[in-house]
Amino acid sequence: MTPSEENFTAWVDGRLSREEAARFEEALGDALPEVGRDREEARKLGNLLRTQWKPAELTNGDFFNHQLLERIQAEESRTRPPSEPARHGVSLWRLLWIGSVCCGIAVMATMAVQPVEHGGARGYYAQVLNPKPGNSKISAKPFYSRKANVTVLWLDGLDRVSGEGRK
């Protein structure tokens, strides 16, 4: 860029002092009207850009933010140290405590389910899951006798079994 080009740009933008502008215009001599028209053109162009041109707009701004925050969070989780020493200590103790409590619960549950022994003989464990028979005429009732240590499933409404059938 030549000094005159530089001066011309400053002249268009009103960046020359009064003295500088006077010197520049004097130096132009006969070319002043022509260069003056060129300055007008440059100013019209500036006006056109300012008034008629709209910069591109971002569409889907919400997604832009969403993506940006995701990237920041991913970056932060990558750069963050695995965990601080104090926090590490606490979480280890917490893990141990949770482990102990779980073990305790498991032992208590096992003991509760363990069958009770009667008279030295090992007891049994029975559970009636569904005492409802398929036939509506038949009713089924389970009951447990602690004394006899038996569970009985009492069925009503069954047909009599013939003597022959018993054979």
Added chain:
Amino acid sequence: MRQDDIGQTDHADRRDEADLIARCQGGDLSAFNELTVRYRNQVFAITYNAVRNEQDAWDLAQETFLKAWRNIGKFRGQASFFTWIYRIAVNITIDSLRRKRIESGVEFDETAASGAIEPGAVTVPRSEPQPHRQLESREIQARIDAALEKLSPEHRLAVILREVDGLSYEEIAETMESSVGTVMSRLFYARKKLQTLLKDIYDTI
């Protein structure tokens, strides 16, 4: 956003912005989200004007905000947040353009683009003026877009920063990491080229 628009930001807005920045510096991501909502359009406009490709502009705008978040602790409030992020956007965009240029092996030559235009050179419209026809604003926009497209990214950015955003030579030089002389040179050639391409429009409206 124009420079005078920035100046018109009222005191409450500035205080609100300062509060948002302080929260960001304390690691508050929701405050940064709010700042992003405020400036995403302007940042996108900067990157789009340089690369003229929506996807690339989107990526560069994302990089701009990411870099702003990483460096928010260094922001001291000497300039407005907009000026600060503006500079980041321009730097990231120019770096990206330089990388692409190096990859493609094409170097931009200022003089080659100039075509040795004299200050007093007559600007000849490419198409015949159509004084009787009122151009639609959409058509004008398209013509200006097409004309800007013909400039190099550096020339385009310089002319937009000056004419549309109203930045001073010094501010443009700072944001584009170049000298004031280079900025003036870019403005000179960019204007000449645009005058050639858009004379029929600004003479008509």
